[in-house]
Amino acid sequence: MRSSAITPEMDGAQVTVAGWVHEIRDLGGLIFIVLRDREGFVQITLPKKVVDKDVFKRAKKILRESVIKVEGIVKKEEKAPNGFEIIPKSLDILNESQAPLPLEVTEKVPADLDTRLDNRFMDLRRPKISSIFKIKSQVTKSIRDFLHNQGFIEVQTPKIVATATEGGTELFPISYFEKEAFLNQSPQLYKQILMSAGFEKVYEIGPIFRAEEHNTTRHLNEATSVDIEMSFTDHEGVMQILENLIARVYEDVVTKCEKELEILEIKLEIPDTPFQRITYTEAIELLGNQIPWGEDLDLQALKSLATKIEGIYFITDWPTKIKPFYVMAHEDERISKSFDLMHNYIELASGAQREHRYERLAENIKAKGLSVESFDFYLKAFRYGIPPHAGWGLGLERLIMAMLGLSNIREAMLFPRDRTRVSP
Ligand code: AMO
Numbered sequence: 430m431r432s433s434a435i436t437p438e439m440d441g442a443q444v445t446v447a448g449w450v451h452e453i454r455d456l457g458g459l460i461f462i463v464l465r466d467r468e469g470f471v472q473i474t475l476p477k478k479v480v481d482k483d484v485f486k487r488a489k490k491i492l493r494e495s496v497i498k499v500e501g502i503v504k505k506e507e508k509a510p511n512g513f514e515i516i517p518k519s520l521d522i523l524n525e526s527q528a529p530l531p532l533e534v535t536e537k538v539p540a541d542l543d544t545r546l547d548n549r550f551m552d553l554r555r556p557k558i559s560s561i562f563k564i565k566s567q568v569t570k571s572i573r574d575f576l577h578n579q580g581f582i583e584v585q586t587p588k589i590v591a592t593a594t595e596g597g598t599e600l601f602p603i604s605y606f607e608k609e610a611f612l613n614q615s616p617q618l619y620k621q622i623l624m625s626a627g628f629e630k631v632y633e634i635g636p637i638f639r640a641e642e643h644n645t646t647r648h649l650n651e652a653t654s655v656d657i658e659m660s661f662t663d664h665e666g667v668m669q670i671l672e673n674l675i676a677r678v679y680e681d682v683v684t685k686c687e688k689e690l691e692i693l694e695i696k697l698e699i700p701d702t703p704f705q706r707i708t709y710t711e712a713i714e715l716l717g718n719q720i721p722w723g724e725d726l727d728l729q730a731l732k733s734l735a736t737k738i739e740g741i742y743f744i745t746d747w748p749t750k751i752k753p754f755y756v757m758a759h760e761d762e763r764i765s766k767s768f769d770l771m772h773n774y775i776e777l778a779s780g781a782q783r784e785h786r787y788e789r790l791a792e793n794i795k796a797k798g799l800s801v802e803s804f805d806f807y808l809k810a811f812r813y814g815i816p817p818h819a820g821w822g823l824g825l826e827r828l829i830m831a832m833l834g835l836s837n838i839r840e841a842m843l844f845p846r847d848r849t850r851v852s853p
Contacts, residue, residue, distance in 0.1 A: 430539075437512040440505040444515065446471055447498040447523070449554065450491055452535060457694060459487045463510075464499065465534075465554070473499055473505070474514040484520045494526035494534060494554075542837065545583035549844060549853055560689035561841060564682055565829050571681040572655055573673050581630040581657065586619035588636060592803050594618055595753060599639045601650075603807045612638035615822060617755065618807045620658035621783060624818040630662045634825070644848045647775060648678035649826060653844040659818035663767040664782040667819040668743060671770060671778060673705045675741065679832065695833060704770070705742040712744055723748045723763075731774040741777075744769045754793035756781040770823070772831035780821025787811040 430444055448466030457521045462473040475488050491497065501517035532548040534538055534555055545552040553597055589610055593600050594617040601612040616633050620731055623631050637654040659667055664807065679699045682690070690697055713720055715737050720730055726744075749765040756765045767781035784790045790811055794801050801808065829841035839845040 431468045432464070432466045432471040432511075435458065435471065435503060435511075435513060435515075437503075439503045439517075440513070441501050443500065443518075444503055445498065445500045446515065448496070449534075450493050450495050450497055450526075453488075453491060453493060456487065460759050460821065461489070462484070462488060462497075462499075465499065465556075467559075469556075470510055472506075472509040472514040473501070473517055473520075475517060476502075480517055480521075484517055486685040487522065488517075491522065492526050492528050494530055495522055496524040496526075496550075497522055505770075520599075524692075542839065542841040546845065546850065547853070548838065551844070556692050560686075560692045561833060561835070562843065563689050564686050564833065565825070565841065566721055567682055567686050568609055568678050568832075569825070570648055570830065571678045572632075572674060575677050576630075576632045576657065579670065580628065580631045581659075582628055582845055584620070584623060584628070584631045585635065586592050586613075586616040586623075586633060588613045588638070592618070592807075593799075594755075595639075599641060601638050614639055615654065615671075617753075617822070618657045618804075620820060621755065621818065622807060623784075624660045625813070626659055629816075630657070631659075632657045637822075642848065643770055646829075646839075647715070647827065649838055649842060649847060652827075652842075653825035655823040657703045658818060660818045662814040662819050663817070664745070664768060664780065664819050667780055667782075667821055668706075668745075668768055668770075669703070671780070671821055671823070672702045672741075672743075675704075675770075675777075676702045676830075678828070682832070693833060697832065700741050705738060705740075706768075707738065707742065708746040709744055709748065710746065723750060725751050728774065729838055731771070731776075735771075735774040736767065738771075739773070741770065741772050744771060751783065754797045754799065755783050755790070758785045766819075768821075770821075772827075775827060775831050776824075777827050778823035778833060780819065782817070782819040785811060785815050785817050789824040 434448055435444055446464060448464045451463055451465035452463040454461040456632045462472045465472055468849040475485055477485055498521045499515060499517045500519045501515040504514050504516055506583055508515045532551040589591040590613045591610060595614045599614060603610050603612060615637050621633055637652050639650060641648045676699060683699055685696050710733055713722055716730055718734055745768040746764045748769045749763055750769050752765045756767050760764050769776050770778040784793055791801055791808060794804050826838050826841040830838045835841055
């Protein structure tokens with residue numbers, strides 16, 4: 430049974446627990462083993478005079494991080510963690526660990542991130558680290574629940590593709606028989622094609638691949654994107670879905686991940702909706718008009734902006750020329766129906782109403798210097814009836830990083846991929 434299912438009130442009951450040997454204290458005639466499983470810790474107490482001779486002998490030789498199974502009697506013990514201990518009747522070593530360990534699982538010796546990632550299987554045994562992924566699991570479940578309740582259909586689109594969507598420089602080419610192919614940067618084109626297919630509301634939670642040249646604390650080369658696309662709506666419609674989704678995710682984490690938040694020593698506040706909205710032009714003004722209108726906001730600008738606006742907010746109405754070809758422009762064509770969702774200075778998501786008019790879309794592709802022919806498979810879907818539509822892409826690891834105050838996005842990925850790391 431799980432350690433968390435045992436309580437001091439079960440005094441006298443026989444239980445079986447299995448897990449890793451987190452710590453051993455050998456006091457000669459008395460051995461304490463702290464057993465760790467997915468849910469927590471249990472103290473196994475072996476007084477020489479009480480336990481079976483063979484069991485005691487085996488316990489003496491156990492190496493830390495070995496996997497053991499213990500059958501024994503629960504004993505109420507105020508001094509033990511959780512108020513009980515287990516006095517074993519039997520103790521089996523299911524798998525013995527080697528020594529020395531490549532990494533400390535107890536929080537006693539800090540290790541640098543590279544050493545931790547090199548030994549990620551071991552790093553993930555630490556409750557502080559596994560808590561991040563338990564919360565990430567709850568977050569994806571909440572997203573799915575929320576979107577299903579709103580009538581969205583979950584879809585899977587190809588990750589091997591023939592074209593770029595988010596600009597040609599960040600593509601990973603792959604060897605694909607006789608053809609040129611790439612790893613997909615975003616489900617963008619496919620989720621839009623599904624609007625022509627009549628699906629109306631789709632979402633996907635899947636990998637995106639970006640050949641980011643620079644190692645930053647906010648970029649991965651393989652990240653998880655939550656994408657939605659929705660017909661018969663505009664940018665404002667999908668912004669409302671996004672803010673309600675974020676609030677729901679925070680609420681679920683607060684109510685369903687109490688234990689993990691406690692382990693991480695985080696007090697999470699559920700953000701109020703609607704989120705604050707400022708336009709790109711207002712942001713430039715807030716920054717003292719030092720950035721020429723039309724230029725992107727770099728990290729320094731966003732950091733400076735975050736000193737003026739706290740928490741989660743939207744920056745809307747970006748200059749059309751710095752947004753991708755599929756974004757729809759306002760009547761004043763210099764400004765687009767686009768938005769980024771920010772958490773302080775970290776961009777969590779970006780989205781827009783899309784250009785669904787075939788002629789204009791083709792023009793936009795040309796204007797960006799891209800080849801219309803290579804987008805033919807996509808453009809075709811705009812020639813035979815496609816509703817107005819909008820959508821966004823939300824970086825799952827960015828959300829986890831921001832929500833939990835992690836200093837590096839790699840902490841939010843089990844096996845991160847960056848400029849220098851493709852293994853483990
Ligand atoms: P964008 O390129 O802004 O938009 O990506 C959407 C979100 O994905 C996350 N993200 C990343 N996270 C970690 N590492 C990366 N290298 C990385 N790149 C992106 C960010 C970002 O906000 N097709 C559009 C979305 C849309 O309009 O629907 C797109 O891909 O959180």
